Amino acid sequence: MSDIIDLGGAPANEDCAQLGHTPDFERLNRLEVAAYRAAVIARFGPPPDGCALVSITNRHDFGIYYSLGLKVDAGAYRRDPAVAAYTEAAQDGLESWIEAAFAPPVRYADGAAPTVDRDRIDDIVTGALLATRPDADGRFAIPDFAILHRNLAAAYPASAEAASILTQEIHA
Incomplete structure (x- = not known):
């Protein structure tokens, strides 16, 4: 038997897409849940066997929204x-x-349409890997960055490769 703990659609103190209110809700909600999954992996590592990060489908009077669950x-x-x-x-x-060194995947300004700077999870993770990258001598600016960087690189190898190429260009 499994239990699913609902972690929400985004970190608790962050703005997120609102069902029935946010334009292009479904796309933004799914993007935020995918980014949140990656952020949880950055902070806590990939779940061990016996745990899984899953997308939860929630039915509401206004439609369907998704949240991240820990099964x-x-x-x-x-x-x-x-x-x-x-x-x-x-x-x-x-x-x-910021607990996972992520920029918000969607920015919400009062009275303005939501802004998406990166609309692919690989690009969002690459951004976090660049933010947490070690310097040219292999040292991390903040000790926590080593954990975040290692966890993301292990879980998202394509993003790690993209970040490595960009880092080489920065240091060249």
Whole structure:
């Protein structure tokens, strides 16, 4: 038997697409959930066997919206300390994008249409990898950046390669 913990559609203290209000809601909601999944992986690492980050379909009077869920196998939680530790660490999600060195995937300004700077998850992750990259000597500006960078590079190898190429161009 599995339990699913709803982490929300974006970090708790961040603006996000609003069903019935935000233009192009479905696309922006899905983009935010995908970015949030990557941000959770950056912060806590990829989930161990017995856990999974899943998209939850929520039905509402105004339509359907999606949120990120942490699916936890109850048996694995009881017998595997790694599953229990990951669940305890990740169950509250994130409060802000900056906890994972992410720029918000969508920016909302009062009275203006939402702004999307990067509309592909690979580009969003590449941006976070660039923000957390080590300097030319391999040192990270902030110790936390080493964790975020390592977790993202392991989970998103194509983005890691793109960030590596861009970093080489920066240091050239």
